[in-house]
Amino acid sequence: MTTTAAPGVFSRPYRACTLAVGSTFVLVAFAGLALSTVMPIAVQDLGGLGLYALAFGGFLTTGIVGTVLAGGWADRRGPAPALCAGLLCFSGGALLSGTAASTLPFLLGRYVQGLGGGAVTVALYVVVGRFYPTKLRPRMFSLITACWIVPSMVGPPVAGAVVQGLSWHWVFHGIALLGVLALALLARPLGRLRPDGVGESPGGGGRTSGLRVVPALAVALGAGLLQYAGAQSVPYRVAAAATGLILLAAGLRPLLPPGTLRARRGIPSLVLLRGVSAGAYFTIETYIPLMLVNERQWSPGMAGMSLTGAALTWFAASWLQGRPRLPWPRERAVLIGALVHGAGAALALSGTLRAMPAVTVAVGLAVAGFGMGLLLPGVGVLTLEHSPTDRQGRNSASLQLSDSLSSVLLVGLCGALFNAAHVRAGQDTAAFAAVFATALAVAAAAGPIARRITLPHTEEKKNHATV
Structure with a gap:
C-alpha cells in the first residue's frame, strides 16, 4: 500500500x-x-x-x-x-x-x-x-x-x-x-x-436563497432607517426609528438560525458570537483613525498605521489557530479570543483619556485584532463541523449576515452617540469615550456567549451518530 x-x-x-x-x-x-x-x-x-x-x-x-x-x-x-x-x-x-x-x-x-x-x-x-x-x-x-x-x-x-x-x-x-x-x-x-463545485450538485439551494432576498431587503432598509434616525437632527427621526425597528423584527427571523438572539447552544450561539465580536471590533476600528486625526493631530498616514498593527496581530493569531495540532480544543481558542478581544477594547477606551498617550488606542486595537484572529476562524470552522451538509451554505450565510448587521447597528448607534456628544474637532474626548465604552460593553458579552458554542454532550453524540 x-x-x-x-x-x-x-x-x-x-x-x-x-x-x-x-x-x-x-x-x-x-x-x-x-x-x-x-x-x-x-x-x-x-x-x-x-x-x-x-x-x-x-x-x-x-x-x-x-x-x-x-x-x-x-x-x-x-x-x-x-x-x-x-x-x-x-x-x-x-x-x-x-x-x-x-x-x-x-x-x-x-x-x-x-x-x-x-x-x-x-x-x-x-x-x-x-x-x-x-x-x-x-x-x-x-x-x-x-x-x-x-x-x-x-x-x-x-x-x-x-x-x-x-x-x-x-x-x-x-x-x-x-x-x-x-x-x-x-x-x-x-x-x-x-x-457545481466539489461535493455539491448544481443549483442546490438557489430557491432557498431567493426566498431570503425579501427579508434581507427589509433588514437592510430597517438598518438604514435606524442609521438615518441617529444622524444629526434629521426630520422624522422618531418615525424612521420606529419603522426601522419594525422592518428589522419582520425580516431578521428568517435570516438567522432559531434561537440566535437567545444564544441557544450550538449554531445559534456561533452566529450570535460572530455578530457581537465583529460589531464591537469594527466600531472601534472605524472611529480610531478619526480620533487620532481630530483629537491627537496625527497625520492620516500615521493614524492608518494603527490598522496595520491590528492586521498583523490578527494574522499572527489566525496562523496560530490554523496549526494542524492546537494545544487546546478549538472551542477554548474561541473563548480565549473573545476574552482577549474584550481586553483590547478596554485598552482602546482607556486611550481616549487625555492623560494616556495616543498610542494606547493603537495598541488596544492591535490586542483586539489578536483576539479576533483566534475567534473568527474558529467560529467558521466550528460552524461547518456542526452543520449538516445541506445546511452549511445557509449557516455560513447567517454568519456573514450577523457580522454585517451587528456592525451596521452598532456603528449607527455609536454614530448617534457621537453626534449627541460632538462639540468640535479637538474637543470630542467625551464623544469618543462614549463610542468606545459602548463597543466595550458589546465586546464583554462575547465571553459568556463563547461558553455556549458547543452543543450539549447528548446532542453531540446524537449528531455524530446521524452522520
Missing part, C-alpha cells in the same frame, strides 16, 4: 482558484484599509463629519443585500458571475464616491460599493466552500488572513501619501482602477471553475 502526499492549495488542481481568491482578497483588504485611512479627510472636506457613521454603516447595510443576492446567484450559476458583478459594483461605487463634490453622491457611491463588497465576500466564501475539500479549508482561511499583511503595511501609508500629494479623491479612483484590473486578471481562472 502506497501513500501520496495530500495536495495543497497551490497544487495543480487548485492553483488557479487559489490565486483568484487570494488576489481578490488582497484588493478587498487594500481598499478597506486605504479608504478607512482617508475617510476622516473626505467627510470633513465634504462638510459631513456628522455623517461619518453613515459612510461606513451604509456600506455594510447594502452589503447585507449584496450578500443574499450573490448567495442565490452563486447557488444557481456558480460563484464566478456573482464575483465579477460584485467587483464591477465595487469599482463603480468607488468611482462615484471619488468624483463626488457633495455628501449625497459620496454616500451613494459608498452604498453601491457596499452592494458589490457584500457580493464579492460571499462569492469568495462560496468558492472556498465548494471547490476545496474539507482538509484544505483551514489552510485557505489562513491564506485569506495572510492576504491582509501586505495591504496592511502599504495601504495606509500609500493612501496618506496620495492625500498629501494629490487629494483623497484619487484614493477612490485608484481603488476603482484596481477593481477593474482584478476583474480582468481573474476572469480567465474563474471561467475554468465548474459551477
Whole structure:
C-alpha cells in the first residue's frame, strides 16, 4: 500500500482558484484599509463629519443585500458571475464616491460599493466552500488572513501619501482602477471553475436563497432607517426609528438560525458570537483613525498605521489557530479570543483619556485584532463541523449576515452617540469615550456567549451518530 502526499492549495488542481481568491482578497483588504485611512479627510472636506457613521454603516447595510443576492446567484450559476458583478459594483461605487463634490453622491457611491463588497465576500466564501475539500479549508482561511499583511503595511501609508500629494479623491479612483484590473486578471481562472463545485450538485439551494432576498431587503432598509434616525437632527427621526425597528423584527427571523438572539447552544450561539465580536471590533476600528486625526493631530498616514498593527496581530493569531495540532480544543481558542478581544477594547477606551498617550488606542486595537484572529476562524470552522451538509451554505450565510448587521447597528448607534456628544474637532474626548465604552460593553458579552458554542454532550453524540 502506497501513500501520496495530500495536495495543497497551490497544487495543480487548485492553483488557479487559489490565486483568484487570494488576489481578490488582497484588493478587498487594500481598499478597506486605504479608504478607512482617508475617510476622516473626505467627510470633513465634504462638510459631513456628522455623517461619518453613515459612510461606513451604509456600506455594510447594502452589503447585507449584496450578500443574499450573490448567495442565490452563486447557488444557481456558480460563484464566478456573482464575483465579477460584485467587483464591477465595487469599482463603480468607488468611482462615484471619488468624483463626488457633495455628501449625497459620496454616500451613494459608498452604498453601491457596499452592494458589490457584500457580493464579492460571499462569492469568495462560496468558492472556498465548494471547490476545496474539507482538509484544505483551514489552510485557505489562513491564506485569506495572510492576504491582509501586505495591504496592511502599504495601504495606509500609500493612501496618506496620495492625500498629501494629490487629494483623497484619487484614493477612490485608484481603488476603482484596481477593481477593474482584478476583474480582468481573474476572469480567465474563474471561467475554468465548474459551477457545481466539489461535493455539491448544481443549483442546490438557489430557491432557498431567493426566498431570503425579501427579508434581507427589509433588514437592510430597517438598518438604514435606524442609521438615518441617529444622524444629526434629521426630520422624522422618531418615525424612521420606529419603522426601522419594525422592518428589522419582520425580516431578521428568517435570516438567522432559531434561537440566535437567545444564544441557544450550538449554531445559534456561533452566529450570535460572530455578530457581537465583529460589531464591537469594527466600531472601534472605524472611529480610531478619526480620533487620532481630530483629537491627537496625527497625520492620516500615521493614524492608518494603527490598522496595520491590528492586521498583523490578527494574522499572527489566525496562523496560530490554523496549526494542524492546537494545544487546546478549538472551542477554548474561541473563548480565549473573545476574552482577549474584550481586553483590547478596554485598552482602546482607556486611550481616549487625555492623560494616556495616543498610542494606547493603537495598541488596544492591535490586542483586539489578536483576539479576533483566534475567534473568527474558529467560529467558521466550528460552524461547518456542526452543520449538516445541506445546511452549511445557509449557516455560513447567517454568519456573514450577523457580522454585517451587528456592525451596521452598532456603528449607527455609536454614530448617534457621537453626534449627541460632538462639540468640535479637538474637543470630542467625551464623544469618543462614549463610542468606545459602548463597543466595550458589546465586546464583554462575547465571553459568556463563547461558553455556549458547543452543543450539549447528548446532542453531540446524537449528531455524530446521524452522520
